[in-house]
Amino acid sequence: MFEAIELGQSLSKADFKTQEQHLRAELLKVQRDLAESRVATLIIVAGVEGAGKGEVVDRLNKWFDNRGMETHAFWDETQEELERPQHWRFWRHLPARGSIAVMFGGWYWDPIHRHAAGSIDDAELDEAMQRTRELERMLTADGMLIIKLWFHLSHPTHEKRMKKRRAVARHVPHVSNGQSPKEYKAFLVAAERSLRHTDTGKCPWYMIEADNRRFRDISAGQVISRRMNERHRGHRTEDPGSEEHNPVVTISGHQKTILDKVDLEAALSHDDYNKLLSRYQAQVNELSWRAYDAKCSTVMVFEGWDAAGKGGAIRRLTNAIDARLFRAISVAAPTDEELAHHYLWRFWRRFPRAGYMALYDRSWYGRVLVERVEGLAQKHEWMAAYKEINDFEEQLIEHGSILLKFWLHISPDVQLQRFREREKTPWKKHKITEEDWRNRGKWDDYRRAVNDMVAHTSTGNCPWTLVSANDKYNARIEVLRTVRDQLKQALD
Numbered sequence: 001m002f003e004a005i006e007l008g009q010s011l012s013k014a015d016f017k018t019q020e021q022h023l024r025a026e027l028l029k030v031q032r033d034l035a036e037s038r039v040a041t042l043i044i045v046a047g048v049e050g051a052g053k054g055e056v057v058d059r060l061n062k063w064f065d066n067r068g069m070e071t072h073a074f075w076d077e078t079q080e081e082l083e084r085p086q087h088w089r090f091w092r093h094l095p096a097r098g099s100i101a102v103m104f105g106g107w108y109w110d111p112i113h114r115h116a117a118g119s120i121d122d123a124e125l126d127e128a129m130q131r132t133r134e135l136e137r138m139l140t141a142d143g144m145l146i147i148k149l150w151f152h153l154s155h156p157t158h159e160k161r162m163k164k165r166r167a168v169a170r171h172v173p174h175v176s177n178g179q180s181p182k183e184y185k186a187f188l189v190a191a192e193r194s195l196r197h198t199d200t201g202k203c204p205w206y207m208i209e210a211d212n213r214r215f216r217d218i219s220a221g222q223v224i225s226r227r228m229n230e231r232h233r234g235h236r237t238e239d240p241g242s243e244e245h246n247p248v249v250t251i252s253g254h255q256k257t258i259l260d261k262v263d264l265e266a267a268l269s270h271d272d273y274n275k276l277l278s279r280y281q282a283q284v285n286e287l288s289w290r291a292y293d294a295k296c297s298t299v300m301v302f303e304g305w306d307a308a309g310k311g312g313a314i315r316r317l318t319n320a321i322d323a324r325l326f327r328a329i330s331v332a333a334p335t336d337e338e339l340a341h342h343y344l345w346r347f348w349r350r351f352p353r354a355g356y357m358a359l360y361d362r363s364w365y366g367r368v369l370v371e372r373v374e375g376l377a378q379k380h381e382w383m384a385a386y387k388e389i390n391d392f393e394e395q396l397i398e399h400g401s402i403l404l405k406f407w408l409h410i411s412p413d414v415q416l417q418r419f420r421e422r423e424k425t426p427w428k429k430h431k432i433t434e435e436d437w438r439n440r441g442k443w444d445d446y447r448r449a450v451n452d453m454v455a456h457t458s459t460g461n462c463p464w465t466l467v468s469a470n471d472k473y474n475a476r477i478e479v480l481r482t483v484r485d486q487l488k489q490a491l492d
Contacts, residue, residue: 001192001454001455001456001457001459002188003258003454003458004257004455005152005207006152007209007257007258007260007261009211009212009215010211010214010215011212011214011218012214015214016217016218019218020218020221023063023221023222023225024062024221026225027063027064027224027225028065030225030229031065031228033228033232034228037232039097039231040095040143040144040145041100041145042100042139042145042146042147043101043103043224044102044147045057045102045104046104046105046109046149047152047153047210048158048187048210049158049161049184049187050158050165051161051210055213055217056149056151057102057104059220059221060220064100068098068100069100071102071103071104072093072102072104073104073105074104074106075104086107087107087131087135090103094144107135108194111128111129111190112187113190115189115190115193115194116183116189122193129197132198133198133200136198136202136203137202137203140202145227145231147206147224147227147228148204148206149205149206149223150191150195150207150208151208151210151216152209152210153210153211157211189460192459195207196390199386201379201380201383201384207455257450258455259466262468264470265470266478267473268473268477272473273476273477276477276481277316277477280320280480280481281319282320284480285320285322288322288325289322290487291357292325295355296354296401297351297355297356297357297402298357298358298401298403298404298487299352299357299396299401299402299404300360300483301363301406302314302359302361302362302363302408303363303365303369303407304406304410305408305410305415306415306419306440307418307422307431308415308469309410309472310361310408312472312475313406314328314359316476316479318359326357327356328359329358329360331362331363334346343364343367344392347360347364347392365389367382367389368385368386368449368452368453369449369450372449373442386453386457390457393462394461402486403462404482404486405458405463406465406467406479407454407467408467408469409466409468409469410469412440415440419432419436419440465482467479
């Protein structure tokens, strides 16, 4: 999830100054608009230690008119709070209609930290997040606007910030030591689980890269301004709480995505490819029989650009596996029968038996890719699909299945070259259609959809593997190596 925003984005001093002037004026205006409309706004600021949440809130207090704004932190529970139900402390600080409240962590801080410390388990965290979803549903139904910001640091930046904090941050005794690398990892596991359970259309999470302070602050301000303006524009025509679902934005005002981190220059020579191909295919063959003996089913998902080489990677993989053990499934447009059911129905039906494998060329991710981009699913449908897919995959993992997910990435130039080759090659002409050419015109839309897909569904148990596929040899070997490593890890 969080790797989708570790992009190294930054903002120069000059650009920050220019954008700040406009943003500050916009925030003051929309603050007055919502005050007149009597809309309560709650901003929840959360994230890893050292991400600068306090700096962001200080900046917001300068940008807004803080006479209509209150800030609340919940570090320590008072005796008065301990004698009451857990949410009492939050209810008493909720914003009145027409005002703004900022909460550090809010009702997320305690469950996430307790899970990271090992004092509550997955089931208890899930129960707390279910209670949170219901609370936020109730508040938004009453007309409140809730904006949830999550600030993330890459591991190297986090370590640097923690060293500095240990040296100078004596004013916050209980967090001054920061998070160790082990604590950081445990915290992200708890955070990922919590965000997945509470990322809804009415109350989406906005994940912001915080390595660069100027980018962090402007991104936070842009998200807040956009959400408040959307609410103001819809306030006169919609019932409170009935506003259209808004997509979760992982990058604000910038076009860089997780795909930009893929090294498309990776390549293999023909000789190296043949050597590695033979070695990995033999190892995968042995592991597939081990999985069969252990009655461990395996599901592999292949997504990627048109002409990225999914079919070739699947063939080199299935050539290594006894044909009796696998089924390769090419997913096309749903039939009438499938359209009459929930979109996951057709995938549940073809789930492999214990010990067998299923390889999907395209998959249930069509809901958040092609159906989203082509307008075949409404916004609230593909937004809801992130959680539905995570829940579906979690059930597969809990059952003991192995799940691998691949996105094969190529550049637009390589795709164009392969399209033209297909048109010239008699036995490949059937692979190129007018729809393929039309989809090239929506490259940027698909890039954003892929970025959101990875941000929402690359979980600790089911991560995405982004494959550099400009060189077909490299792509095939990378897929085989990943399958070998994941099978071996699961079976050992």
